[in-house]
Amino acid sequence: xxxxxxxxxxxxxxxxxxxxxxxxxxxxxxxxxxxxxxxxxxxxxxxxxxxxxxxxxxxxxxxxxxxxxxxxxxxxxxxxxxxxxxxxx
Numbered sequence: 001x002x003x004x005x006x007x008x009x010x011x012x013x014x015x016x017x018x019x020x021x022x023x024x025x026x027x028x029x030x031x032x033x034x035x036x037x038x039x040x041x042x043x044x045x046x047x048x049x050x051x052x053x054x055x056x057x058x059x060x061x062x063x064x065x066x067x068x069x070x071x072x073x074x075x076x077x078x079x080x081x082x083x084x085x086x087x088x089x
Contacts, residue, residue: 006077009053014038015046019055022069029065 009015014036021027021035033043047067050056054073059066 006053006055006073009049009055012046012049015050018046018050018067019069022056022067026059026066026068029067032067 017036018032021032027035029040029043029047032047033040036043038046047056047058050067051058054070056067057070059068
């Protein structure tokens with residue numbers, strides 16, 4: 001993970017919504033913007049933060065940019081929380 005805090009990135013509801021959308025597979029930036037109802041500029045900001053925290057991966061195909069969730073970072077976060085006792089009942 002780079003200098004962007006994963007917790008800061010996950011604190012925003014729209015960024016969490018993007019991750020939920022991507023759990024079912026790759027989406028283009030246009031598809032994400034349409035589903036969220038945001039401008040391309042606003043989406044670009046959110047995607048930049050998600051990428052800087054390694055939560056999403058970017059793929060370019062011709063004139064389109066696609067995004068996919070990076071579950072390895074989330075898996076590491078879950079393991080860390082469990083180590084802190086986050087799985088207690």
